[in-house]
Amino acid sequence: MEFTFFAAGIVALATTARVITCANPVHALLYLITSMLALAIDFYALGAAFAAVLEVVVYAGAIMVLFVFVVMMLNLNNETVAREKSWLRPQLWAGPAAAAGLLLLALLWALIFGGIEYGGITGEELAAREVGMNLFGPYVLVVELAAFLLLAALVVAAHIGRDDTDQVSDAAARGERVTTNVRESR
Amino acid sequence: MMEFTQAEALGVLATVAKTLIILVGAVLMAALMIPIERRLLGLWQDRYGPNRVGPFGSLQVVADMVKIFFKEDWIPPFADKAVFVVAPAIIMVTSLLAFAVIPFTPTWTVANLNVGVLFLLAMSSLGVYSVIFAGWASDNKYALIGAMRTAAQMISYEVFMGLSLLGVVLLAGSFNLGDIIESQRGMWNVIPQFPAFVIFFIAGCAEIHRAPFDLPEAEQELTAGYHTEYSGMKFGMFFVGEYLGIVLISCLVTVLFFGGWLGPWLPGFVWFFLKAFTFMCFFVLLRASTVRPRYDQLMAFGWKILLPIAIVNVAITGAIVVATS
Numbered sequence: 001m002e003f004t005f006f007a008a009g010i011v012a013l014a015t016t017a018r019v020i021t022c023a024n025p026v027h028a029l030l031y032l033i034t035s036m037l038a039l040a041i042d043f044y045a046l047g048a049a050f051a052a053v054l055e056v057v058v059y060a061g062a063i064m065v066l067f068v069f070v071v072m073m074l075n076l077n078n079e080t081v082a083r084e085k086s087w088l089r090p091q092l093w094a095g096p097a098a099a100a101g102l103l104l105l106a107l108l109w110a111l112i113f114g115g116i117e118y119g120g121i122t123g124e125e126l127a128a129r130e131v132g133m134n135l136f137g138p139y140v141l142v143v144e145l146a147a148f149l150l151l152a153a154l155v156v157a158a159h160i161g162r163d164d165t166d167q168v169s170d171a172a173a174r175g176e177r178v179t180t181n182v183r184e185s186r
Numbered sequence: 187m188m189e190f191t192q193a194e195a196l197g198v199l200a201t202v203a204k205t206l207i208i209l210v211g212a213v214l215m216a217a218l219m220i221p222i223e224r225r226l227l228g229l230w231q232d233r234y235g236p237n238r239v240g241p242f243g244s245l246q247v248v249a250d251m252v253k254i255f256f257k258e259d260w261i262p263p264f265a266d267k268a269v270f271v272v273a274p275a276i277i278m279v280t281s282l283l284a285f286a287v288i289p290f291t292p293t294w295t296v297a298n299l300n301v302g303v304l305f306l307l308a309m310s311s312l313g314v315y316s317v318i319f320a321g322w323a324s325d326n327k328y329a330l331i332g333a334m335r336t337a338a339q340m341i342s343y344e345v346f347m348g349l350s351l352l353g354v355v356l357l358a359g360s361f362n363l364g365d366i367i368e369s370q371r372g373m374w375n376v377i378p379q380f381p382a383f384v385i386f387f388i389a390g391c392a393e394i395h396r397a398p399f400d401l402p403e404a405e406q407e408l409t410a411g412y413h414t415e416y417s418g419m420k421f422g423m424f425f426v427g428e429y430l431g432i433v434l435i436s437c438l439v440t441v442l443f444f445g446g447w448l449g450p451w452l453p454g455f456v457w458f459f460l461k462a463f464t465f466m467c468f469f470v471l472l473r474a475s476t477v478r479p480r481y482d483q484l485m486a487f488g489w490k491i492l493l494p495i496a497i498v499n500v501a502i503t504g505a506i507v508v509a510t511s
Contacts, residue, residue, distance in 0.1 A: 072318070078199075
């Protein structure tokens with residue numbers, strides 16, 4: 001299990017690096033999907049099979065599909081790739097990279113000299129039952145807050161996507177030609 | 187390094203052999219579905235269907251395969267080559283991986299995962315990428331529109347598919363497919379979970395975009411949809427991938443709602459095969475007898491009818507499980 005964990009970890013790091021450096025957005029998204037699959041394998045190696053599968057179902061399988069969906073609509077071509085490449089100049093990424101590198105050094109310092117012991121990976125499986133007991137036991141408040149947030153998002157989506165049938169019938173009554181996305185009469 | 191004992195090495199070998207047999211069996215069954223479908227369609231549409239190659243046209247699939255292998259494997263110059271090549275492989279890989287968790291008999295499973303049901307949903311949600319990337323990489327209007335429709339259709343119907351499975355999971359108290367079959371010893375899930383069965387079957391049909399849900403490849407409006415630019419064996423992989431989907435959904439319906447290998451007198455595998463084969467033929471009957479809905483009808487039907495029924499089903503099942511335990 002330790003071998004699996006570190007192998008998948010290396011894949012996750014390498015693909016994430018490519019997500020940032022790749023000039024073609026769709027290729028970058030493919031790398032991001034691969035990175036999420038590698039993360040799922042890491043979860044599985046740690047014994048969290050439930051979280052691993054949810055990572056694939058929710059992130060790799062649903063949220064990323066929407067990302068791809070939007071990027072596909074943008075009509076990208078070689079011009080955009082060239083422009084993206086021109087934006088990736090060293091003077092632009094050197095500063096942020098140096099700052100992030102410093103943070104990495106600090107993290108490594110803390111990990112190596114901070115007296116944190118490497119516990120190893122036991123591969124004990126955490127069943128779905130325990131995840132559920134925790135979610136609806138000690139963390140029930142967080143679950144409810146998340147539900148509030150999602151409800152708000154749902155209300156907004158319903159508002160934006162509402163059916164304007166009233167306006168349409170008004171317009172029809174005035175004899176105007178309706179050009180909104182009204183469903184064709186059957 | 188870990189040392190392998192002889193018994194462990196034999197166990198690994200046995201699993202590898204089992205995996206290969208199941209993979210080859212699944213692909214063969216998918217290939218066999220092609221002549222079976224054509225003959226059955228002929229029967230139901232009152233015509234002969236292919237009956238020249240081999241006895242009763244049974245070797246038609248060999249002729250088709252030979253033809254498809256010798257076709258020019260053409261990649262359009264305007265296509266995104268890497269993604270174009272990867273796309274058909276994704277559907278094959280995800281469909282075949284899903285077979286890993288299906289218990290054909292009590293001893294014949296490749297991976298007895300505790301999160302088997304979720305693994306299946308994960309694989310089916312990854313299968314969407316095949317179609318989306320094929321449509322995008324082709325750089326063709328028809329292909330792109332087909333891919334868009336698929337993305338919306340598959341994401342929506344995945345939701346109902348997952349919700350319909352929750353009732354079954356609640357009754358079995360486990361995500362493990364073997365446990366789900368064992369929980370149906372007294373009564374097949376299709377009786378207490380009939381709405382879930384109907385929703386799952388419809389959603390499964392939409393998930394593998396078979397008729398009547400084959401809008402992504404509706405030939406009158408989109409030529410061939412997302413695989414318009416594909417030829418040769420790459421097209422063949424989409425084709426076999428679709429039939430693998432039929433085999434997979436039929437196996438799943440068998441496992442989740444019709445008791446899997448359970449049945450009197452005959453050995454478990456025979457029961458499993460008979461049940462699954464019935465559903466494969468039912469998919470063909472659906473194609474022969476239904477018309478394709480409009481796109482907005484498809485979405486409205488999913489979100490306004492299937493979703494409420496699925497949620498009510500989960501709520502009622504949950505209440506009954508809590509009340510009786």
